Amino acid sequence: MAVKSRRQQQQQHRETRHDKPRRSGPEIEEKKSGVFDRGKSRLVSGQIGSRGGSLLNIGIPLLLAAVAGVLHWYHISSLFENDRHFSHLSTLEKEMGFRTEMGLYYSYFKTIIEAPSFLSGVIMVMNDNRTEYPLIINTLKRFNLYPEILLASWYRLYTGTMGHFDYVTKTCWTVNRGEGLHPVNSCEGLGDPASFYVAIVFALNGLMLSFFFIIGAYVSGSSLGGIVTVLCFFFNHGESTRVMWTPPLRESFSYPFLIFQMLVLTHILRTPKAGKCAFVALSVSNVFFMLPWQFAQFVLLTQVASLFAAYIIGYLESDRLQHLLYAHMGIIALKSKLIQYYKEGFLLWIAQSIILLISTIILKMLLSILLRTSDDAHISNLIKSKFTSYKDFDTMMYTCAAEFDFMEKETPLRYTRTLLLPTTLFVIIAITVKIIKDVWIFSRKTESHMVNGDKYSLETTAQFSNGEMVYHFFQLIAFAVLAILIMRLKLFLTPHMCIMASLICSRQLFGWIKPKALHHLLVVGIISAMAVQGIANLRGQWNIIGEFSNVPQEELLEWIKTRTKADAVFAGAMPTMASVKLSTGRPIVNHPHYEDAGLRERTKLVYAMYSRKPAEVVKQNLMRLKVDYFILEESWCIRRTRPGCSMPEIWDVEDPSNIGKVPLCTLIEQNPQPHFKMVFQNDVYTVLRVPKATKDL
Incomplete structure (x- = not known):
């Protein structure tokens, strides 16, 4: 009876929609060709997010998202513990486990929690003469230590509060290490600084997978899409993240906020009239993404380029783009002037693209000259070395490290074994066909207006719907380029491939597969095929058992x-x-x-x-x-x-x-x-x- 009632509601919804005045001419053809109304898409089966959606329909996806987050938190925590036997290490051994940059970042957390007061610890970090002796530098600003400041404040508050109530926050014992090594004291519990630090990192990255589920479900229009995204992430876990091996790195704090930012951005692109709260959430997530990580600016640049590409071909209106990125793309202000010189849409797209590229390069050069900064010079030299024979000491320090080399040949093979790459390519082909079809229909409509003597003008609204889908399409291309050039950046590519894989559940792309049950059955079949190698990959991770010693x-x-x-x-x-x-x-x-x-x-x-x-x-x-x-x-x-x-x-x-x-x-x-x-x-x-x-x- 519940199913029947839901179907009756859907039928009533369709009848209500059909009662509305319908457009004629080419616009009807657009609807038939698969150009859908963005405002009608819901999280689950066309219902979640609507005013009439039940609490049950909303609650189930949120519950699934929470389960995904908890599973990921448990997974990465277990991998970290199994790899190092972290809970049984001495304080010194735990600190030695934070190698390279990790140890540097964690040292400032240690400085603040061991200082006489929180404020004095922050002052010590901001006036540090032990990192680049004898220089005094502001390490808070230099190294983006905002996560350490926040975590240190939480740790001092937690231990202070628990101490006030005489609550035990850690358990310590003596560990006999054998092999002629002297015994060491080992502590476990949130009262142990290193354990507290990594626990917060793993909790944040557990929450990140909840965001992944919601994005997958939201983009595809089905909870099944969210499940596909999460399973793809787990099946390709070693290619998707390294937080379980390197918790203190900046990306561990920053990347979860990029996923939340993309979720908010997807909502803004899909919703016809997004409210101010959505734009505030976007701004706040941008801040939290950029504060911990100096590389975040380059990632947001690819996002700007992806949004601009969606705008150029008509999937994003200029007003919405200006609200999103006016600070980064003031060039849009020239739009009205360009229209006076370029009447044809294709020439206008070319002009906008050229101006964006030239203005970006000129702006970067001018800022570098005016501010006399050379901190990012190694980035341009690194890119130059990828395409030319250019070499210097700094570029070779990067390129000789495997993670900064070109993507290894085995990576696409690993994607293929889990069917992530074939599934993503299938979705890319479907979106490409949709784009070509939409543009062709629009060009026919434009020609019809011109033949009838209508005055051509560039509308301020997007010509096509599903701008969020096209944005993710271009964002995937941008991440793919970065990952091919620098293997380390596949940590952006693989998760985004998981998001794109969710679109195999999209009825907007694959509505031609009928009945709907057959579509779902095919998706389940794909998931089952993915699981063959995916579960083997997970078992490989679970079998990593070690104990840190140096x-x-x-x-x-x-x-x-x-x-x-x-x-x-x-x-x-x-x-x-x-x-x-x-x-x-x-x-x-x-x-x-x-x-x-x-x-x-x-x-x-x-x-x-x-x-x-x-x-x-x-x-x-x-x-x-x-x-x-x-x-x-x-x-x-x-x-x-x-x-x-x-x-x-x-x-x-x-x-x-x-x-x-x-x-x-x-x-x-x-x-x-x-x-x-x-x-x-x-x-x-x-x-x-x-x-x-x-x-x-």
Whole structure:
């Protein structure tokens, strides 16, 4: 009876809609060709979101979204714990587990929670002289430490409140590590700083998958679409995120807000008259997306380009675009002037595209000159190196790392095995056919107006509906280009492919599959085929069982804490410097945040130890930076990820005059005298001291 009642409501809804005045001529043809009214699309089966939608219809999708979020939170938390046995690690081992940038970011969280007060901790972070000694820098601004500020405030509030009520927030015990290692104290619970930190990150990324479900359901018009998105994400989890291995990275805090931003943007594009609350939500999500991550601006640039592409071909009206992106695209103001010169729509599209491209390039150049900034210069050089033979020290530091190389050939194969790539391509073909069909119908209508002597004018409203679908189409193309150029950016591509895969459930695209039950049956069949490799991928993740241990680095850090002064200055490989700052609190001169131009120059001076330069030159570099100790790692001297990518070979590009000489690091390993004095050595690390007498010269 409930099904019958719902069908009666749908029939009554259709009859009510048919009672409205109908347009004639070409507009009727548009409706028949599959151009649908955006305002009629609902989250589930045409009902969710309507005023008459029942609480049950709304509640079920929200419940499914919540379940997806909880499952993802549990999945990534379990993977992180299984990989490192994190709950049973000592405080030092937990900190060592946060390598490279992760350790650097976490160190500021540690600084704030250990400060006498929250305010004094923030002041210390904003006036830091231990990260790029002897410079005093605002690390809050430089490293986008807003998540650490927020989490530190929550941690202090949580521990303070629980302490007031004498509530135990952590459980500690002694762990016998065996193998000749001394026992360590290990703590578990939200009262443990590292556990609290990662718990918040995993909770946020669990919520992210709830947003994914809602986007998939909203775009496709069916809860089944949301299920497809979530399952595709799980089946391709290793290609979709790395939060379970690297929780403190900026993307772990930022990316969930991009997904929420896309959800709000999708709603704005679909709704004929979006309210102010939607635009406020869009602005707020933009802020939360951009604050933690310096790369966010480039992602939003691809979004601007995707929206503009949808506008150019008629799926987005200019008024809506101006409300969304007027700050980024003031060029739209020239629209009325362009129309006076270009009457044909195709020429107008070309003119707008050229002006957008030229204005973007000119604006970027002018801002760089006026503000005298070079922090983003390495980005343009990195892109240049992808298409030309251009090389320099900085670009090779990026391109020699696998994550900054072109997308590996195995990635599309992995997409194919889970059927994510074939499904996405099928959806792309369907959207392309729809676009071509819509444009052809509109051009026929335009020709008809011109033949009848009607004056042609460019309307301020979009010619076609489903602008949100076309936006996601272009956004996928933009992410695909980024991922092909830089493999690390496939973390944008894969999740968006999961969103696009949800459109196999869309009746707007595949309404020709009848009856509707057959369409759903085909979708279930596709999901079943995806699950064959998808479940195998999940089992592969679940079978990762390990326990973190880095005895050589532990020996190094313990030696630094016990055998050096609190103000001793260190230099060395960027990942190691992050651990030194985090676990010992000693000042460092270089660190893994390589995006800053000044830091790149400092790192080049430090990494001269791995060049073929004379020892005297390198010693003078370290003296200029006021370094007391240099941590030498032999692996950095001989490691070669591929031909031309060892540190001495990278230096050969920068310093061709010394090609053919023995690398300095090799000579220093054999005999550091007379320029340096070896004060510590184990299987991995050698600590060199710059003699005081030499440093005073």
